[in-house]
Amino acid sequence: MENIVPIEKKVLSENDRLADDIRARLREKRVLTLNLVSSPGSGKTSLLERTLQNLNHRLNLVLIAGDVQTENDALRLTKAGGRIVRPIITGGACHLDAKMVTKAMEGWDLTGVDVLFIENVGNLVCPSSYDLGEDMKVALISTTEGDDKPLKYPAMFRRSSVLVINKIDLLGLSDFQLARVKQHALQINPALTTFEVSCRTGEGLQAWYQWLIASVEQKKRTPFGS
Amino acid sequence: MENIVPIEKKVLSENDRLADDIRARLREKRVLTLNLVSSPGSGKTSLLERTLQNLNHRLNLVLIAGDVQTENDALRLTKAGGRIVRPIITGGACHLDAKMVTKAMEGWDLTGVDVLFIENVGNLVCPSSYDLGEDMKVALISTTEGDDKPLKYPAMFRRSSVLVINKIDLLGLSDFQLARVKQHALQINPALTTFEVSCRTGEGLQAWYQWLIASVEQKKRTPFGS
Numbered sequence: 001m002e003n004i005v006p007i008e009k010k011v012l013s014e015n016d017r018l019a020d021d022i023r024a025r026l027r028e029k030r031v032l033t034l035n036l037v038s039s040p041g042s043g044k045t046s047l048l049e050r051t052l053q054n055l056n057h058r059l060n061l062v063l064i065a066g067d068v069q070t071e072n073d074a075l076r077l078t079k080a081g082g083r084i085v086r087p088i089i090t091g092g093a094c095h096l097d098a099k100m101v102t103k104a105m106e107g108w109d110l111t112g113v114d115v116l117f118i119e120n121v122g123n124l125v126c127p128s129s130y131d132l133g134e135d136m137k138v139a140l141i142s143t144t145e146g147d148d149k150p151l152k153y154p155a156m157f158r159r160s161s162v163l164v165i166n167k168i169d170l171l172g173l174s175d176f177q178l179a180r181v182k183q184h185a186l187q188i189n190p191a192l193t194t195f196e197v198s199c200r201t202g203e204g205l206q207a208w209y210q211w212l213i214a215s216v217e218q219k220k221r222t223p224f225g226s
Numbered sequence: 227m228e229n230i231v232p233i234e235k236k237v238l239s240e241n242d243r244l245a246d247d248i249r250a251r252l253r254e255k256r257v258l259t260l261n262l263v264s265s266p267g268s269g270k271t272s273l274l275e276r277t278l279q280n281l282n283h284r285l286n287l288v289l290i291a292g293d294v295q296t297e298n299d300a301l302r303l304t305k306a307g308g309r310i311v312r313p314i315i316t317g318g319a320c321h322l323d324a325k326m327v328t329k330a331m332e333g334w335d336l337t338g339v340d341v342l343f344i345e346n347v348g349n350l351v352c353p354s355s356y357d358l359g360e361d362m363k364v365a366l367i368s369t370t371e372g373d374d375k376p377l378k379y380p381a382m383f384r385r386s387s388v389l390v391i392n393k394i395d396l397l398g399l400s401d402f403q404l405a406r407v408k409q410h411a412l413q414i415n416p417a418l419t420t421f422e423v424s425c426r427t428g429e430g431l432q433a434w435y436q437w438l439i440a441s442v443e444q445k446k447r448t449p450f451g452s
Contacts, residue, residue: 007233040265040350040379041371068351070377092381094320094351122378123351124266125294125320144370144393145267151296152348153266155318167370170399174426200400 015130018098022105022133029110032212032219033118035132037156038140039149040122043166045073046199047140047208048117049080054209056081059114059216064088064104066096066121073119084108095126098133114216124149128156135219136161143167144174147181150188157188162195164208169198241356244324248331248359255336258438258445259344261358263382264366265375266348269392271299272425273366273434274343275306280435282307285340285442290314290330292322292347299345310334321352324359340442350375354382361445362387369393370400373407376414383414388421390434395424 026033036044045065052061062084065074074087086104088096101118110116118134120127128137139160141149144167150157157163163185171178178196185192193211197204252259262270271291278287288310291300300313312330314322327344336342344360346353354363365386367375370393376383383389389411397404404422411418419437423430 039267039348039371040375041368067378069380070374072374072378092351094349121351122265123320123349125318125347125349126352142267142370144368144396145265148296148298149266152293152298154295170370170396173396173399 012129015098018102019131019133022098022101025105026110026116026133026135029113030220030222031110031113031116032216033116033132033134033136034162035118035120035127035134035137036140037120037124037127037137037160038122039124039142039145042122042140042142042145043199044119044122044140045076047164047166047197048077048082048119050199050202050205051117051209051212052077052081054205055212056083059213060112061115061117062108062110062113063117063119064101065119066090066100068092068094068121077119090121094121094123095130096120096132097130101132115212124153124156128159138162138164140164140166141181141185143170143176143178145176146174147176147178147184150181150184154188157185157192160189161191161193162211163192164195164197166197166199168196168203169201238355241324244328245357245359248324248327251331252336252342252359252361255339256446256448257336257339257342258442259342259358259360259362260388261344261346261353261360261363262366263346263350263353263363263386264348265350265368265371268348268366268368268371269425270345270348270366271302273390273392273423274303274308274345276425276428276431277343277435277438278303278307280431281438282309285439286338287341287343288334288336288339289343289345290322290327291345292316292326294318294320294347303345316347320347320349321356322346322358323356327358341438350379350382354385364388364390366390366392367407367411369396369402369404369407371402372400373402373404373410376407376410380414383411383418386415386418388419388437390421390423392423392425394422394429395427
């Protein structure tokens with residue numbers, strides 16, 4: 001739709017400005033910020049539940065949970081031990097934008113926070129275009145979705161730094177091949193850090209926790225202003 | 227984003243005009259047209275592969291396969307017996323629109339065609355807003371996606387006429403409850419016709435085939451212009 005392009009550009013540049021403000025605020029407090037993106041049902045909320053249960057005693061974790069409708073995810077995360085969980089209901093919009101995140105962060109004192117997780121709307125296309133001020137996008141894919149997804153939705157995998165392959169307990173029940181999905185993802189983005197996990201059984205999650213802890217430590221060491 | 231709304235309205239009304247043109251053209255030839263929508267990896271292509279393999283001898287089926295990138299789905303459908311399969315690569319766009327479908331249908335003689343399947347981009351949000359001139363939207367959900375999806379993405383289920391619940395061979399391997407997903411979906415849209423299938427094992431597909439055949443017969447009986 002050619003006629004929407006100039007407006008879309010304007011919206012994205014306004015979004016980038018707000019995202020830079022968010023990033024500056026988070027950088028000042030040395031908060032590692034991760035924007036979780038995936039199809040609906042890949043396991044973003046399950047990964048965060050597990051992470052809260054296992055790292056809450058060690059790291060100060062806060063969360064923003066976005067959804068088109070319902071606060072179900074925010075409720076699940078609170079139940080899993082999230083001390084600060086702010087919901088965003090987009091009311092139809094297919095992605096979070098920096099304006100929504102700015103509003104959700106209003107009056108938030110981030111002193112002492114180690115990680116801010118932003119759980120995006122379940123959508124493998126649109127959230128890839130919207131910077132929310134995060135350090136990294138963490139993409140999830142589950143083994144029941146088909147190993148061709150990185151090739152079919154390349155922008156999301158190109159703009160993510162981490163790929164978490166979830167539901168490895170269901171491997172062998174479909175044509176999904178771990179080696180193939182990794183090959184496809186790395187072909188799109190050779191710099192991806194990948195994890196293979198099952199949020200149901202817990203398999204593989206230790207590596208994810210260790211990576212998180214190391215990333216927090218690295219963030220704390222980063223000189224302010226860089 | 228308030229400033230995008232007037233443009234979005236203009237785009238949607240232009241889309242509706244093109245969709246009405248498509249609908250008139252299909253109605254003249256009594257072609258049942260189904261717009262398949264779901265998350266990535268729910269099984270739209272698998273359902274179409276099975277349908278081709280089982281009904282190709284009985285019905286004249288043609289297909290349009292949309293994807294953000296690659297013609298993989300169109301190739302799979304051709305391999306499964308699709309005699310006419312036209313691909314649409316959206317090149318980043320998160321949904322099909324009526325303009326893309328109009329272009330894909332250029333020079334197409336639809337005489338004698340029973341069903342046109344349009345496989346949309348895998349996305350549970352954006353395709354719900356775009357009429358492609360179809361008779362019905364057919365939404366798919368797989369049992370590995372979580373039974374809360376109808377509540378979280380209500381527009382898609384409200385605007386669909388049919389819900390195909392796929393991957394029932396994987397029931398019991400997660401918390402997904404068939405009764406709960408149906409309850410949630412029917413709460414959003416009490417008029418939904420539902421099917422429970424496994425495109426992998428073939429279970430439940432007979433009911434889908436019979437419904438398709440009956441829907442084609444009904445379409446042929448519909449007086450022209452109604």
